Amino acid sequence: MTEPVPVIRKLERALADDDFAWSLLLVGEDQTDKLATLTGDLRGPFSASGDGKQITSGFSYWGIGPTIAWANATNDPFYLVMKAGAESFLRHWRKLRPHVENGGFHLVSLGVGTGVKDRTILSDMRRENRDMYYIPVDMSSEMLRMGTLEPVRGARFPASQVLPVQLDFSIADNMEELGQMLGRLVGKDPILFTLTGNTLANFESDEELLSTLTRVLRPQDRLLLEVASTTRLDQETADAAADEYHQTRAFAEFVTSALRYNTDLRIDNEQVKFVGEVEDDDALLVKILWQNATDSEIRMGLPDHTDVVLPVGDTIRLYTTRKYSTARLKRLTEACKLTPVEAIQSQFRYTRRPNPFGLELLLLAPEAAGESAHSLADDIWAT
Amino acid sequence: MTRPTWRTVVSVVTYGLLGLAFVLGVIWFFWPGNSRWEPAVNSLTLVAGLSGIFVERLTAEAERRTEVLRAVADELHENTRLLNDERFSPDAPTSRQVYPRLVVSAVDLALVSGALGLHRDADLVGLLHRWRDTVHLFNRRLDLTEISTFSNTISAAELTAFHRALHRENSYFAATREMLQNLLAKIPQA
Numbered sequence: 001m002t003e004p005v006p007v008i009r010k011l012e013r014a015l016a017d018d019d020f021a022w023s024l025l026l027v028g029e030d031q032t033d034k035l036a037t038l039t040g041d042l043r044g045p046f047s048a049s050g051d052g053k054q055i056t057s058g059f060s061y062w063g064i065g066p067t068i069a070w071a072n073a074t075n076d077p078f079y080l081v082m083k084a085g086a087e088s089f090l091r092h093w094r095k096l097r098p099h100v101e102n103g104g105f106h107l108v109s110l111g112v113g114t115g116v117k118d119r120t121i122l123s124d125m126r127r128e129n130r131d132m133y134y135i136p137v138d139m140s141s142e143m144l145r146m147g148t149l150e151p152v153r154g155a156r157f158p159a160s161q162v163l164p165v166q167l168d169f170s171i172a173d174n175m176e177e178l179g180q181m182l183g184r185l186v187g188k189d190p191i192l193f194t195l196t197g198n199t200l201a202n203f204e205s206d207e208e209l210l211s212t213l214t215r216v217l218r219p220q221d222r223l224l225l226e227v228a229s230t231t232r233l234d235q236e237t238a239d240a241a242a243d244e245y246h247q248t249r250a251f252a253e254f255v256t257s258a259l260r261y262n263t264d265l266r267i268d269n270e271q272v273k274f275v276g277e278v279e280d281d282d283a284l285l286v287k288i289l290w291q292n293a294t295d296s297e298i299r300m301g302l303p304d305h306t307d308v309v310l311p312v313g314d315t316i317r318l319y320t321t322r323k324y325s326t327a328r329l330k331r332l333t334e335a336c337k338l339t340p341v342e343a344i345q346s347q348f349r350y351t352r353r354p355n356p357f358g359l360e361l362l363l364l365a366p367e368a369a370g371e372s373a374h375s376l377a378d379d380i381w382a383t
Numbered sequence: 384m385t386r387p388t389w390r391t392v393v394s395v396v397t398y399g400l401l402g403l404a405f406v407l408g409v410i411w412f413f414w415p416g417n418s419r420w421e422p423a424v425n426s427l428t429l430v431a432g433l434s435g436i437f438v439e440r441l442t443a444e445a446e447r448r449t450e451v452l453r454a455v456a457d458e459l460h461e462n463t464r465l466l467n468d469e470r471f472s473p474d475a476p477t478s479r480q481v482y483p484r485l486v487v488s489a490v491d492l493a494l495v496s497g498a499l500g501l502h503r504d505a506d507l508v509g510l511l512h513r514w515r516d517t518v519h520l521f522n523r524r525l526d527l528t529e530i531s532t533f534s535n536t537i538s539a540a541e542l543t544a545f546h547r548a549l550h551r552e553n554s555y556f557a558a559t560r561e562m563l564q565n566l567l568a569k570i571p572q573a
Binding site: 238327330334339375376377378380381383 | 471506524527528531536538540543545547548549551553555556558
């Protein structure tokens, strides 16, 4: 009697030449737990400053509603930062590319986004390594389906070498499991992890997230980190940073979409506040909040059919983002024992006046990588 | 080895002529009857006097070259000592410090003095020019290292990076040490 053949082995042949829009997805978590987490976060204590109830990063993109709102925001021609970011990424990536083009790297994209940046990276890397795998990781299955379309259809990356993974990578245990699974999948081949689009800034504790990611890096692996940067740190600049997000209607629609999609709260865009502040003297923190600006308390229905009372002045933090100073980035990378192999920074040039804001792309190596790291000292003492 | 031979030939001829003039003078003293002794002794002494001028010049030149080469060799040994200083040791602590500088004053003097021969020392002069450039670039790198490590924002990791970069196998420090050893081997023994 012959052994039954596992379905996964037959799947590749079964899907070959099938023009129906199938997409494969490896789900790492029970989605009921995620819904419970979201509900729990919305039951937080009263806070007038956005530090009680909140929608944590990842949930902002969770579900088809927020995914569509995100896609609309990225296509909004008035969202200048997004456009400038896409252009600067191309320039920066070209300079970093030589470090990861050779050596047989696979790509693990953490927070897939629109997939445009992954398309650029994949089309360059695949030229040198035809057998590479592309593993986008995101909490939102809808974002994964949308984000992988760009590299697969746009750059003709073979769908048979793509494995989307639905997982909340901000949870240390999840990341550890992912690291082990990747190790078994690619063996000793190096992996390029990417965290682009200023995703790091969306987390309550950016240091904790970076340290979680660093723990899975093997000496041969690299981390490509893209963050928004600032050259000035004062309240006026923090207000300007908040205004940057305020200017785009599509972005306001996106940040409120998770709340619209998961609760019965009626949201008036006037109740959405963009608050900028200087955080720890080395970064600008922008909190986007919904605030009960009415004269009476509001009852908000949650997905588990319970209600939560929102007193007058109470807030729900919808989105967190930051702009980093060089000092903060240095502190973060040192705290996480990461060595910058290359770092490229450029200022935005779409405004008439000098703009303190820009984007920085860093290629980081774990400390264990040792001498492959490139520093100012190496430049000085090179022959 | 053309010049020492030439100097030897001129010296031998000079002292030979003087010796011969002395012998003829002694013979003339005991048998003064022959009136041709006088011009013979005078002519030999005159020629010896002329060739003696060349002997003196060639000897002074050789001594000057020897002195210059000895000074250069001393300076190179001093530089070897400086490169072996404990501040350059791989076991030195990775703290910020002021490093000793390599010196090239004797090499500079040797190059401008004209004591090194145009053809005979051509290879050595080329090596000394390259060594002079290397030392200037090495000292400049030490300046940059000190400026960077003494800034307020330097971290322990960056100090370690400087220590590692200095002692890397293919660093400028290793290249300088290797060049110094080659140069020492090529300096003629004074």
